Amino acid sequence: MLSISDISVRIAGRLLIDNSTVQIVPGARVGFVGRNGVGKSTLFSAIRGELPTESGSISIPPRWRIGSLAQEAPDGPESLIEVVLKADQERDALLREAESADDPHRIAEIQTRLVDIDAHSAPARAAAILSGLGFSTAEQARPCAEFSGGWRMRVALAATLFSAPDLLLLDEPTNYLDLEGTLWLEDHLANYPRTVIVISHDRDLLDTSVDQILHLDRCKLTLYKGTYSSFEEQRASRELLDAKHARRQADERKRLQAFVDRFKAKASKARQAQSRVKMLERMKPVTALVTQDVREISFPTPERMLSPPIIAVDDVSVGYDPKKPVLNRVTLRIDTDDRIALLGSNGNGKSTLVKLLANKLQPFSGRTTRAEKLSVGYFAQHQVDELSLDASPYDHVRRLMPDAPETKVRARTGAIGFSGKAGDTLVKSLSGGEKARLLLGLATFFGPNMIILDEPTNHLDIDSRAALAEAINDFPGAVIMVSHDRYLIEACADQLWVVANQTVTVYDGDLEDYRRMVLSVRGARGGSRERAGERGKQGVKESAGNSVSPGRGRNEKRKPLKQRIAEAEAEVERINAIIAKIDAALALPDLFTRDPRQAAQLSKARAGAEDALRRAEEDWLQASSQHDQATG
Numbered sequence: 001m002l003s004i005s006d007i008s009v010r011i012a013g014r015l016l017i018d019n020s021t022v023q024i025v026p027g028a029r030v031g032f033v034g035r036n037g038v039g040k041s042t043l044f045s046a047i048r049g050e051l052p053t054e055s056g057s058i059s060i061p062p063r064w065r066i067g068s069l070a071q072e073a074p075d076g077p078e079s080l081i082e083v084v085l086k087a088d089q090e091r092d093a094l095l096r097e098a099e100s101a102d103d104p105h106r107i108a109e110i111q112t113r114l115v116d117i118d119a120h121s122a123p124a125r126a127a128a129i130l131s132g133l134g135f136s137t138a139e140q141a142r143p144c145a146e147f148s149g150g151w152r153m154r155v156a157l158a159a160t161l162f163s164a165p166d167l168l169l170l171d172e173p174t175n176y177l178d179l180e181g182t183l184w185l186e187d188h189l190a191n192y193p194r195t196v197i198v199i200s201h202d203r204d205l206l207d208t209s210v211d212q213i214l215h216l217d218r219c220k221l222t223l224y225k226g227t228y229s230s231f232e233e234q235r236a237s238r239e240l241l242d243a244k245h246a247r248r249q250a251d252e253r254k255r256l257q258a259f260v261d262r263f264k265a266k267a268s269k270a271r272q273a274q275s276r277v278k279m280l281e282r283m284k285p286v287t288a289l290v291t292q293d294v295r296e297i298s299f300p301t302p303e304r305m306l307s308p309p310i311i312a313v314d315d316v317s318v319g320y321d322p323k324k325p326v327l328n329r330v331t332l333r334i335d336t337d338d339r340i341a342l343l344g345s346n347g348n349g350k351s352t353l354v355k356l357l358a359n360k361l362q363p364f365s366g367r368t369t370r371a372e373k374l375s376v377g378y379f380a381q382h383q384v385d386e387l388s389l390d391a392s393p394y395d396h397v398r399r400l401m402p403d404a405p406e407t408k409v410r411a412r413t414g415a416i417g418f419s420g421k422a423g424d425t426l427v428k429s430l431s432g433g434e435k436a437r438l439l440l441g442l443a444t445f446f447g448p449n450m451i452i453l454d455e456p457t458n459h460l461d462i463d464s465r466a467a468l469a470e471a472i473n474d475f476p477g478a479v480i481m482v483s484h485d486r487y488l489i490e491a492c493a494d495q496l497w498v499v500a501n502q503t504v505t506v507y508d509g510d511l512e513d514y515r516r517m518v519l520s521v522r523g524a525r526g527g528s529r530e531r532a533g534e535r536g537k538q539g540v541k542e543s544a545g546n547s548v549s550p551g552r553g554r555n556e557k558r559k560p561l562k563q564r565i566a567e568a569e570a571e572v573e574r575i576n577a578i579i580a581k582i583d584a585a586l587a588l589p590d591l592f593t594r595d596p597r598q599a600a601q602l603s604k605a606r607a608g609a610e611d612a613l614r615r616a617e618e619d620w621l622q623a624s625s626q627h628d629q630a631t632g
Contacts, residue, residue, distance in 0.1 A: 327499070
């Protein structure tokens with residue numbers, strides 16, 4: 001049991017946790033929530049023993065292993081699968097020792113322990129986790145150093161999950177994932193067999209993956225049983241909801257009902273209309289989506305509404321290399337008030353599509369027609385780097401209003417969430433959520449007709465995400481969004497577009513249908529190591545498909561198979577060497593009468609090694625057969 005007893009934690013003179021007590025039982029899956037900056041990550045540091053408590057104590061069973069996501073992404077020449085496998089330090093140490101051990105008793109202990117921890121199935125388990133997080137079989141064999149920082153953080157997450165610690169601490173693990181990876185992680189955490197505490201602002205993860213909610217508010221820790229939705233209900237029962245909350249929910253119901261009434265008779269929208277009906281049924285009366293003290297988010301209304309379509313794309317190919325387009329023969333249209341969510345794994349071209357729509361990327365072929373005087377507001381997390389760290393929110397607004405009087409500039413600065421002294425705070429001193437709010441305000445400053453939001457919820461807490469959803473729903477123009485936050489998509493999107501296989505298609509289903517499809521596909525990929533090259537990596541090349549010749553395509557298919565054959569052969573050789581050592585030990589005179597316990601251990605170890613040898617030989621035969629087919 002993790003026992004937190006009367007602890008107080010103070011950082012730089014600021015009291016974050018005050019005399020709080022919590023008991024977390026083994027096997028609990030806990031979602032840790034609270035506003036940004038209240039001290040959630042600080043508590044993790046205290047649990048890991050990296051930060052002393054001012055008073056009280058934190059008690060953890062002595063044999064428990066604690067695992068948490070590394071702060072720095074792994075790097076180096078090792079392949080992704082090797083990085084993940086080395087995260088199980090016990091297995092790695094035992095395997096290295098097994099190569100040099102000569103003492104029969106120690107050989108028996110090593111092999112028995114390897115069998116107990118199911119060490120021989122580790123490569124398959126590691127591959128399944130990497131696959132679930134979006135890495136194809138071919139990518140798993142590539143050096144870690146070839147991947148960008150965001151992708152390497154996924155590897156760090158995979159390594160943490162693979163090590164399966166007794167206490168798993170995850171701090172915003174979805175920040176580096178796309179929607180598809182997030183869906184897989186939700187399912188993985190929901191079935192995690194040990195204790196896990198996850199800091200997250202993702203409502204759906206907290207509703208599908210945890211059974212308790214730990215809330216840090218006003219320096220106090222409170223543990224609630226149930227999911228996040230249950231937590232909201234329990235907390236709402238303690239606090240009377242005001243008329244503002246009731247009005248907001250009524251507006252949300254009205255919007256959902258309007259969608260149902262409008263599209264329930266239209267065949268192409270019937271399933272999405274049914275999804276809104278389910279949302280209405282699940283919606284509890286007068287649930288507080290935004291707490292009283294959260295700052296609202298609002299988008300300026302466009303000066304004029306344009307005639308539809310505002311963008312029409314006809315047979316367009318676009319990308320970064322004319323010989324290898326990322327998207328090919330794309331045809332689509334966007335109307336004045338569309339709400340469109342883009343789905344598809346990272347690297348399939350979502351960012352390329354939004355750059356095309358934002359007029360930041362010109363097509364290689366085809367035609368793009370835009371409404372006259374169309375203005376687009378474009379938000380992406382990488383734009384944080386474009387903010388002036390030594391300037392304030394007021395300074396940024398002043399640049400957009402150079403001739404306006406002081407009072408108007410201050411008013412606009414306050415309107416985007418930085419009133420009073422907050423408007424003069426330097427950007428380098430702002431939190432991640434505050435920087436995101438500033439970027440949203442600057443991107444939509446002049447009242448665009450269409451807003452493009454590329455992962456807008458990173459660093460926003462749950463209440464701010466709900467405020468963003470309200471702002472999107474209140475905005476009269478078109479909205480295109482890319483997000484791993486399922487709640488935001490379900491609350492705002494009327495259309496789902498899938499970006500995959502170098503094209504864009506309308507998805508005729510809801511997010512639950514899409515979730516089942518993703519888990520089905522990634523589950524199959526996790527169990528089938530031969531599936532390779534299903535996705536390119538953004539930042540290296542987003543596309544590798546249509547311009548590749550058939551002969552080269554076969555060569556690309558054979559490369560991972562050759563490596564798999566070599567790995568299987570090496571595994572067979574290694575296990576045969578182990579069996580030879582065990583046989584030599586079993587052949588010692590009078591072993592069974594002199595030390596029957598050691599003889600039993602050796603026999604058990606040999607049985608486990610034989611089972612591992614059988615699996616390795618089957619893998620070799622399967623890979624060889626597939627290689628022969630690819631060659632023929």
